[in-house]
C-alpha cells in the first residue's frame with residue numbers, strides 16, 4: 001500500500017506544471033513521508049483573530065466560527081457550529097495542535113466532533129473527543145465493532161505525513177438526509193461523496209450555510225485519490241443543489257491564496273455539476289497527464305484521473321437527497 005501512495009506521488013509529479021502550492025507540498029509530503037515546515041504567518045485581514053501562533057478564529061455570526069490553520073500548508077478550515085444545547089466541531093485538522101483549546105475559548109456547550117470525511121488532515125488523529133458522530137454508511141457500520149472504527153490506509157492517507165492509523169470511537173451515527181438538532185439550530189446531514197466515499201456536508205437551512213468539507217472549496221479539488229469517484233462527485237453536487245436556496249454560502253475545508261474563510265456560492269455548485277456532466281459526456285477537455293485538470297470556475301479546478309480510469313457509478317445511489 002505504501003508503494004501505491006508513492007506511485008500516486010510520482011505520477012502526480014508528471015502533471016506538476018498545472019498544480020498549485022498546496023498540491024505541490026502535498027506531493028512533497030507524500031514522497032518524503034514528512035510534514036512540510038509551517039508557513040510564515042501572513043496578513044489574514046481584519047475579520048481574522050489569531051488564537052495563538054497556529055490557529056486563527058473568524059466569526060461568521062454569533063454562533064458560527066471558522067477556525068483556520070493558515071500556516072499549515074494545506075490551509076485547513078474547521079467550523080464550530082453552536083446551537084442552544086450543544087456544539088459541533090466540523091473537522092479537527094491533523095491534531096498537530098489540539099483544536100479543543102480553541103473551541104473551549106469560544107463555548108462551554110457539550111461538544112461533538114463530526115469529521116467531514118476520514119482523511120488524516122480532518123480527523124484530529126491523536127486528539128480524542130468525548131463524543132464523535134460519523135456518517136452511517138454500510139461499509140463503515142460493518143467494520144465498527146462495539147462502535148470502534150479502525151480506519152484503513154486509503155481512507156486515512158496519514159502515512160503521507162507520518163500519522164499512524166487511528167481508531168474512532170463513535171458515539172452517534174448520522175443518517176444521511178436527517179436533521180441533527182443543536183438546540184434551536186437544525187442541521188441537515190447531506191451525503192456528498194466524490195472526494196472520498198465517506199464525505200458529508202452539513203447544511204444549516206435557516207441561515208443558508210453549507211459546510212462542505214473537501215467536497216468544495218476555492219482551489220484544486222482532489223477527485224483522483226484512492227477512494228475518490230467522479231460518479232459520486234456528481235451525486236454530491238446534485239444533492240446540494242436539490243436542497244439549497246439561492247442565497248447559499250458554501251464554507252470549505254481548504255482554501256487557495258485568498259485571505260480569511262474559504263467561501264463560495266451556489267453558482268459554483270452549479271458550475272461543478274455542469275463540469276462533471278460535461279466530463280462524463282466527453283464535451284469537456286482536460287489538461288495535464290495525471291491527475292488531469294478541469295476548470296470549474298475562475299477559483300476552482302477539479303483534479304481527476306484521466307478519462308479511461310474515471311468511475312461514474314455512484315457507490316450508494318440510494319443515499320441521494322430525498323428531493324432528487
Ligand SMILES: [Zn+2]
Nearest residue numbers: 117119195214
Ligand atoms: Zn480530504
